[in-house]
Amino acid sequence: MKNDNLLLDVQDxxxxxxxxxxxxxxxxxxxxxxxxxxxxxxxxESGCGKSVTMMSVMRLIPVPPGDYASGKVLYRExxxxxxxxxxxxxxxxxxxxxxxxxxxxxxxxxxSIGRQLTEPLRxxxxxxxxxxxxxxxxxxxxxxxxxxxxxxxxxxxxxSGGMRQRAMIAMALACAPSLLIADEPTTAxxxxxxxxxxxxxxxxxxxxxxAVIWITHDLGVVAGLAERVIVMYSGFIVEEANVEAIYExxxxxYTLALLEALPRVDRRRHQRLKSIPGAPPNLLIAPHGCPFxxxxxxxxxxxxxxxxxxxxxSPTHKLACWVDVSTxxxx
Amino acid sequence: xxxxxxxTPRHKSASGDVDPTMSSVPATQGSSSIHTDExxxxxxSELFKYFPVTQGLIIExxxxxxxxxxxxxxxxxxxxxxxxxxESGCGKTTAGRTILGLYRPTSGSVQIGGIEINGIEGEDVRLLRRKxxxxxxxxxxxxxxxxxVASIIAEPLRxxxxxxxxAEATERVKELMxxxxxxxxxxxxxxxxxxxxxxxxxxxxxxxxxDPQFIVCDEPISALDVSIQAQVVNLMEExxxxxxxxxxxxxxxLSMVRxxxxxxxxxxxxxxxxxxxxxxxxxxxxxPYTQALLSAVPIPDPxxxxxxxxxxxxxxxxxxxxxxxxxxxxxxxxxxxxRCSQERPEWREAAPNHWVACHLVV
Numbered sequence: 001m002k003n004d005n006l007l008l009d010v011q012d013x014x015x016x017x018x019x020x021x022x023x024x025x026x027x028x029x030x031x032x033x034x035x036x037x038x039x040x041x042x043x044x045e046s047g048c049g050k051s052v053t054m055m056s057v058m059r060l061i062p063v064p065p066g067d068y069a070s071g072k073v074l075y076r077e078x079x080x081x082x083x084x085x086x087x088x089x090x091x092x093x094x095x096x097x098x099x100x101x102x103x104x105x106x107x108x109x110x111x112s113i114g115r116q117l118t119e120p121l122r123x124x125x126x127x128x129x130x131x132x133x134x135x136x137x138x139x140x141x142x143x144x145x146x147x148x149x150x151x152x153x154x155x156x157x158x159x160s161g162g163m164r165q166r167a168m169i170a171m172a173l174a175c176a177p178s179l180l181i182a183d184e185p186t187t188a189x190x191x192x193x194x195x196x197x198x199x200x201x202x203x204x205x206x207x208x209x210x211a212v213i214w215i216t217h218d219l220g221v222v223a224g225l226a227e228r229v230i231v232m233y234s235g236f237i238v239e240e241a242n243v244e245a246i247y248e249x250x251x252x253x254y255t256l257a258l259l260e261a262l263p264r265v266d267r268r269r270h271q272r273l274k275s276i277p278g279a280p281p282n283l284l285i286a287p288h289g290c291p292f293x294x295x296x297x298x299x300x301x302x303x304x305x306x307x308x309x310x311x312x313x314s315p316t317h318k319l320a321c322w323v324d325v326s327t328x329x330x331x
Numbered sequence: 332x333x334x335x336x337x338x339t340p341r342h343k344s345a346s347g348d349v350d351p352t353m354s355s356v357p358a359t360q361g362s363s364s365i366h367t368d369e370x371x372x373x374x375x376s377e378l379f380k381y382f383p384v385t386q387g388l389i390i391e392x393x394x395x396x397x398x399x400x401x402x403x404x405x406x407x408x409x410x411x412x413x414x415x416x417x418e419s420g421c422g423k424t425t426a427g428r429t430i431l432g433l434y435r436p437t438s439g440s441v442q443i444g445g446i447e448i449n450g451i452e453g454e455d456v457r458l459l460r461r462k463x464x465x466x467x468x469x470x471x472x473x474x475x476x477x478x479x480v481a482s483i484i485a486e487p488l489r490x491x492x493x494x495x496x497x498a499e500a501t502e503r504v505k506e507l508m509x510x511x512x513x514x515x516x517x518x519x520x521x522x523x524x525x526x527x528x529x530x531x532x533x534x535x536x537x538x539x540x541x542d543p544q545f546i547v548c549d550e551p552i553s554a555l556d557v558s559i560q561a562q563v564v565n566l567m568e569e570x571x572x573x574x575x576x577x578x579x580x581x582x583x584x585l586s587m588v589r590x591x592x593x594x595x596x597x598x599x600x601x602x603x604x605x606x607x608x609x610x611x612x613x614x615x616x617x618x619p620y621t622q623a624l625l626s627a628v629p630i631p632d633p634x635x636x637x638x639x640x641x642x643x644x645x646x647x648x649x650x651x652x653x654x655x656x657x658x659x660x661x662x663x664x665x666x667x668x669x670r671c672s673q674e675r676p677e678w679r680e681a682a683p684n685h686w687v688a689c690h691l692v693v
């Protein structure tokens with residue numbers, strides 16, 4: 001089931017945080033589009049703004065200290081940054097659902113799984129207790145929790161890490177959302193459980209024709225899952241392309257470095273890993289020049305002076321870099 | 332795969348990125364050499380570690396035990412890196428801690444450089460700690476937030492009385508900081524002023540302070556970003572080349588284990604199910620659990636990742652209080668036969684230097 005209807009159109013989103021030490025420039029003018037039923041991966045290191053971008057889309061940033069300095073988040077042509085908080089409540093959970101990294105802190109430890117799972121059903125869909133219970137059992141069954149009727153009265157601590165994440169996904173799917181935002185849903189889990197969860201999300205996505213945004217720092221996880229990949233660095237999108245192009249023909253030095261820093265389970269070792277020297281930039285300092293320039297082996301004078309804009313280099317590939325990595329010379 | 336492959340020293344620095352200061356190592360051995368001609372540095376045999384499960388507040392009685400490590404045996408050669416992989420709760424961390432004597436073994440024997448750890452007491456413990464150190468998983472929790480970097484790194488120096496004066500200690504701390512790639516100017520800073528990768532470097536410097544031979548690395552990179560992981564792993568390899576260190580590398584990231592380890596042990600519910608040389612394990616895994624584990628590792632290549640057949644294990648690791656009978660893996664194993672639930676498989680050498688415990692391996 002594929003269609004080309006635009007679901008989400010984020011335009012020039014800027015999110016900043018005003019704190020005692022100054023202003024944190026977390027998201028610096030991010031624009032991207034997402035079609036219905038499409039899977040988009042957002043990749044980057046900690047602090048690159050990938051989570052803040054998606055929290056902004058859900059309008060989950062506390063204001064203050066947060067501030068949506070500019071931009072639009074058009075969801076089905078409605079700007080989510082402008083709608084009232086009441087309307088937003090209806091979007092969250094019903095239209096756009098989110099799964100968080102750490103299922104233990106995202107679940108309420110003193111409420112049973114059943115209570116937490118039936119809440120969105122009763123609030124958003126107006127189901128009565130009995131029907132909500134019934135639907136909750138179906139949902140747990142759908143995400144592969146054995147003996148769901150009995151597990152409904154369990155508390156989060158009685159679930160294993162993988163089961164908690166499944167319960168989180170069940171909760172997110174409760175109202176059949178059109179968009180699922182998964183924020184590093186498998187980072188805290190073992191590889192075997194990670195494979196179970198990605199398989200589950202893939203299956204549900206295809207069944208329900210749901211768009212998925214998968215946030216991760218690991219380029220390995222999303223290779224088999226995503227259709228399109230956005231690479232973020234220091235609050236900017238530095239590269240955006242189809243999944244094949246990102247892995248086979250990466251154009252940004254940062255994407256290239258991320259791929260080279262990854263050891264491969266399917267290859268014999270040839271040499272030391274290539275590491276990226278230095279650390280991500282301090283977001284308190286307003287960006288000047290290309291944010292990756294201080295760590296970039298290709299950087300030249302212009303990179304330190306002027307931040308490259310994100311421009312298309314082919315119909316499906318966008319890049320923000322002054323350098324052509326194949327030659328090492330300016331584009 | 333022949334026996335020779337096992338005994339060939341791994342020339343890590345073939346690519347030429349060696350630190351020039353390492354040239355003191357005899358060239359014939361390569362910069363990293365595994366000492367196959369001498370007895371293993373670490374010898375673990377039939378090691379058990381059970382934790383009691385008790386009931387009752389005033390009159391506590393033991394109602395069972397968590398069989399965290401349930402009879403493991405292996406050895407690590409001097410200069411070698413042995414990887415230990417498995418899911419959370421398989422007992423790999425407990426194994427690492429018991430080997431260092433941080434937990435008293437329930438039974439079994441661990442020898443590090445000829446010293447028996449089981450039953451060790453008093454001054455001998457201190458001597459052992461000098462020779463065997465640990466790098467911890469969480470660089471946030473393993474450094475005292477109220478101590479400066481200098482006092483953290485100098486603690487082993489003080490405890491083992493390796494320095495006579497304060498000035499000498501400061502000198503040595505600065506040397507160690509330089510060694511792990513931290514600016515010695517930062518020696519008066521506190522842990523919170525450092526990033527995750529830098530903190531892990533502090534942990535490495537502390538482990539190196541007493542000039543150990545053997546380091547247990549308990550998931551040293553799991554808490555770090557991909558780009559920083561590579562930095563820390565490269566640092567650990569450089570240090571191994573420089574000082575001839577022996578590592579037990581505990582991890583759940585199988586790609587990184589393939590990169591850094593010479594041999595790999597796969598643990599499941601307190602037992603080792605397979606142990607062999609690294610490329611042999613990854614190219615020819617024999618145990619169904621190893622096969623499932625490897626097939627679950629994502630490959631950063633969309634075509635390859637989509638094309639391959641994944642073995643998805645159902646359910647979670649069972650409780651180590653009541654491990655399944657027979658082969659521990661039988662209730663999750665896609666290939667299990669009747670015999671698997673009744674009889675514990677024998678630990679045997681299925682191919683040269685390829686040890687496995689499975690009834691189905693011929």
